[in-house]
Amino acid sequence: MRDLTDRALNMAQTLGASYADVRVVRRREESISVKTGKVEGVALGETEGFGVRVLVGGAWGFASSHRLELDEADRVAALAVRIAKASATALRRPVVLDDRPPANGTYETPVEEDPFRIALETKITDLLEADKRATSVKGVTFTESMYAAQREWKTFAATDGSYTEQTITHVGSAVEANAIEGDEHQRRSYPDAGGGYRAAGYEFIRSLDLANHAEAYGEEAVALLTAPQLPSGRRTVVLDPSQLYLQIHESCGHPTELDRVFLTEASYAGTSFLTTDKLDSGFRYGSDLITIVADATAPYGMGTFGWDDEGVAAQSVPLIQNGILVGYLSSRETAPRIGRQSGGAMRADGWNRIPLIRMTNVSLMPVPGKSLDDIVADTDDGLYLASNRSWSIDDRRLNFQFATEVAYEIKGGKKGKLYKNPTYTGITYEFWRSCDAVGDASSWVMLGTPNCGKGEPGQTGHVGHGVSGARFQDVQVGVGKW
Amino acid sequence: MTDVTATHLSPDEAAAEALALAEDILGRAQRVGATEAEVLVTTDDSALTRFANSEIHQNVAESSRTVNLRFVAGKRIAVMSSGRTDVEGIRSLVNRASAVVRTCEELEDWAGLPKPSTAGSLVQMVGAWSDATAGASPELRAEAVRAVIAAADEAGVNAFGSFATSAEAIAVANSAGIRESQSRTTAQLITVHMSPGGGNGYAESASTDASTIDAAALGREAAAKARASDNAVSLPPGDYPVVLEEYAVIDITDYLGYLGFSALAVQEDRSFFEPGRKVGSDLVSLVDDGGDAAGLPMAFDYEGVRKQRVPLLDAGVCREVVHDSQTAARAGTTSTGHGLPAPNPYGPFPLNSVMAAGTTPRDELIAGLDRGLLVTRFHYTNTVHPKLAIITGMTRDGTFLVEGGKIVGPVRNLRFTQSYLDAIAGVSAVASTRKTLRGFLGSAVVPAVRIDAWTFTGATEH
Numbered sequence: 001m002r003d004l005t006d007r008a009l010n011m012a013q014t015l016g017a018s019y020a021d022v023r024v025v026r027r028r029e030e031s032i033s034v035k036t037g038k039v040e041g042v043a044l045g046e047t048e049g050f051g052v053r054v055l056v057g058g059a060w061g062f063a064s065s066h067r068l069e070l071d072e073a074d075r076v077a078a079l080a081v082r083i084a085k086a087s088a089t090a091l092r093r094p095v096v097l098d099d100r101p102p103a104n105g106t107y108e109t110p111v112e113e114d115p116f117r118i119a120l121e122t123k124i125t126d127l128l129e130a131d132k133r134a135t136s137v138k139g140v141t142f143t144e145s146m147y148a149a150q151r152e153w154k155t156f157a158a159t160d161g162s163y164t165e166q167t168i169t170h171v172g173s174a175v176e177a178n179a180i181e182g183d184e185h186q187r188r189s190y191p192d193a194g195g196g197y198r199a200a201g202y203e204f205i206r207s208l209d210l211a212n213h214a215e216a217y218g219e220e221a222v223a224l225l226t227a228p229q230l231p232s233g234r235r236t237v238v239l240d241p242s243q244l245y246l247q248i249h250e251s252c253g254h255p256t257e258l259d260r261v262f263l264t265e266a267s268y269a270g271t272s273f274l275t276t277d278k279l280d281s282g283f284r285y286g287s288d289l290i291t292i293v294a295d296a297t298a299p300y301g302m303g304t305f306g307w308d309d310e311g312v313a314a315q316s317v318p319l320i321q322n323g324i325l326v327g328y329l330s331s332r333e334t335a336p337r338i339g340r341q342s343g344g345a346m347r348a349d350g351w352n353r354i355p356l357i358r359m360t361n362v363s364l365m366p367v368p369g370k371s372l373d374d375i376v377a378d379t380d381d382g383l384y385l386a387s388n389r390s391w392s393i394d395d396r397r398l399n400f401q402f403a404t405e406v407a408y409e410i411k412g413g414k415k416g417k418l419y420k421n422p423t424y425t426g427i428t429y430e431f432w433r434s435c436d437a438v439g440d441a442s443s444w445v446m447l448g449t450p451n452c453g454k455g456e457p458g459q460t461g462h463v464g465h466g467v468s469g470a471r472f473q474d475v476q477v478g479v480g481k482w
Numbered sequence: 483m484t485d486v487t488a489t490h491l492s493p494d495e496a497a498a499e500a501l502a503l504a505e506d507i508l509g510r511a512q513r514v515g516a517t518e519a520e521v522l523v524t525t526d527d528s529a530l531t532r533f534a535n536s537e538i539h540q541n542v543a544e545s546s547r548t549v550n551l552r553f554v555a556g557k558r559i560a561v562m563s564s565g566r567t568d569v570e571g572i573r574s575l576v577n578r579a580s581a582v583v584r585t586c587e588e589l590e591d592w593a594g595l596p597k598p599s600t601a602g603s604l605v606q607m608v609g610a611w612s613d614a615t616a617g618a619s620p621e622l623r624a625e626a627v628r629a630v631i632a633a634a635d636e637a638g639v640n641a642f643g644s645f646a647t648s649a650e651a652i653a654v655a656n657s658a659g660i661r662e663s664q665s666r667t668t669a670q671l672i673t674v675h676m677s678p679g680g681g682n683g684y685a686e687s688a689s690t691d692a693s694t695i696d697a698a699a700l701g702r703e704a705a706a707k708a709r710a711s712d713n714a715v716s717l718p719p720g721d722y723p724v725v726l727e728e729y730a731v732i733d734i735t736d737y738l739g740y741l742g743f744s745a746l747a748v749q750e751d752r753s754f755f756e757p758g759r760k761v762g763s764d765l766v767s768l769v770d771d772g773g774d775a776a777g778l779p780m781a782f783d784y785e786g787v788r789k790q791r792v793p794l795l796d797a798g799v800c801r802e803v804v805h806d807s808q809t810a811a812r813a814g815t816t817s818t819g820h821g822l823p824a825p826n827p828y829g830p831f832p833l834n835s836v837m838a839a840g841t842t843p844r845d846e847l848i849a850g851l852d853r854g855l856l857v858t859r860f861h862y863t864n865t866v867h868p869k870l871a872i873i874t875g876m877t878r879d880g881t882f883l884v885e886g887g888k889i890v891g892p893v894r895n896l897r898f899t900q901s902y903l904d905a906i907a908g909v910s911a912v913a914s915t916r917k918t919l920r921g922f923l924g925s926a927v928v929p930a931v932r933i934d935a936w937t938f939t940g941a942t943e944h
Contacts, residue, residue: 035827041559041561041825041827042560042582043560043562048565063543065545065546066566083543083620085620086541087539089624090536093535124586124587128587144827178750180751183754185868264534264535265534266534266642266674267642267644267672267673270878352544390864392876394862394897394944395861395862395876395878398942398943399876401874403874456644457542480900481899481901481937482867
């Protein structure tokens, strides 16, 4: 591969690039989808190509191709330089990168059972069994179950002498039961909506034990059809990890992306209320119990790697410390603007996309003292919300609204009756400041999503979130007309 | 000097080359035992120039080709995709598909691959291709961006956005005899302008022909809106009549298409759609029309089935839904040409929505508001309740209070939780002009509308 990366880097420098990097990426994917007891799709995909990123006169250019050939490396590098020169015609702040040592080495996701070596029949059988159990529940209208695996081989080389090779493996699976009656459509998903994902091998899929959870989730979907609508009001709310991870994702992960803070995502995903003056002033983001880190070294996280796509070594970056804003997700270009070094959060969705600041594993750290069960037991009157159903947040990440698949009433420290169509809403910092309990390590689990969208052209990111569950006070629930 | 052009092929040559590759792979699949096979080849040369803080900060180009092979053995089906189209890559693709398919479960209700359309030879889509878009250079995109920025500078605001151009060739060949190919181009410019006074504005245009996009005019539109929305004030949430600009209306047509007008949604009983059911006002008529040159035309779907014009809503009444070959077989009908690439558990979708224009001059829509809101567009919308089509989201980039038919001033952004079915039932006026835009579900041609009631459920700080 070095001949191709050298060729591209040499051409870029010859044509005037002050800095260039090249990523060669091969991605293999496998997915199985089952619907109501039938295998609807078995798909195997493979894509490979390379992308060249150059700095010319302080302006960026990027070009990419699926043809892994030396003459194509010349063409693509030259195109990247031409594009950078076009960028320079509308440039106001020339790009300055931080200093970092050249990156060299290899990294591989630890995997016990290679998902691509497990027989396809085994994976289909496992998924069918789970799906059929959900389908067998009386009142379930249809089921959807999925398995997905992805492996990416990635070579990174830069004009500063960096050269790294990484092999990243992610797997995920889920079973989902849907019950429909009249206008009512209820859904329960295990392990959570969208699926349980990890940087791991097939051992993670086995540990989910989908088949032995499927019926209970099907039964709950059916029970929700006749459950009362969650009334509107202000309530104490306990968020299960299956919902809390997305709350962190939307209301902490995205607003701490430093490119959003500097407005470079303004036209698409939006900006952030966590402006840099708030870093300087020690903005109170949440209660003292809230400590959130972006840790690209965390086991099992889909944001775990050896180096980011700028060759910055994986590290753990504090974002919120005891409720106070202390850091951002950053890049080599953005970090110097706040007087820091890159935190290593630049990630690209394949060979044909530029790296952007993305979440790694943005996790709420557990607080010793109370387990999640203890928190429920300690709640006299509240709601327990689990598994996301929809999400929305404004373009500065302040006003959010989530729907969950289910709400359980908490009375006298015990979870009781079901409510359907639960929603809750709030303002990010008010919500996190109202947190008065965070679960300890006993319920802390690494979750994540493979569907984090950002950028133009669109990119989909795999990110992780470690979380244990937490309680919030005086939350508006039951939004809208029903 | 190094030649940086990815391809020198004409649109017809590019389409023919893609089809030849599809036929070659189809033959290989049949020779290794496929009882049926379908090959989809997509070749894409695209570029996007992105700007923020009134400068170009990201600027990218890609050249890609993808092969999607649906390999059928009896009722067992496997789908393989690959970006490798060299001889060894193709051989590997076909051989792996042949091996994998034997491990797959039979799909009991498999009805076979679609057959060729009987409508005669494919008519070249009018307006699907533009040499100006296909030949758009980095310098041309930068020039357009500088025009947007100049408009922002003149108004004392900052510009953010992107200008994208792409040229793609699509070909489908299957064992039932389908042989279709097409080249098409797309260009889109979007811009958000942000004012020091806190105001935001937005403008967008999409077209097959990049030369028809007036970058300076879009820049002026967004700049004027940004200045007009400076110093916005808070407004309590509640029910208000609204005028929705086209940028907001596309969200409604997209969600109705996504939640309701797919045959699979109907077959799974998760759609609001019932033939003959009245869900919208008499003023709301919606079709899916891949042949409408006002949109971004597509000749056939990703199964190679030619696109039919499908009436979705006629004067507010549900008429038909879109089909792919699988949903059509289950319903005992034929595909309308709305299939996505296999495997596709999500079902068919309308990707070329066209909403009928009304008779009200666009500028007069707000004249009908005694007290209500003018909304430029929505942000981060999502489904709260699928069968009732209840959606939540935020307003963005210019929200204004209207009293006595006139704009009083800007208001801070509001959250809504609103049934889009109730929304189209409440449409009381439709603009006589329309815009071509791109949403999350393809392209749409939509007018601005006035709606009698819209439920705002929250507010934010800007």
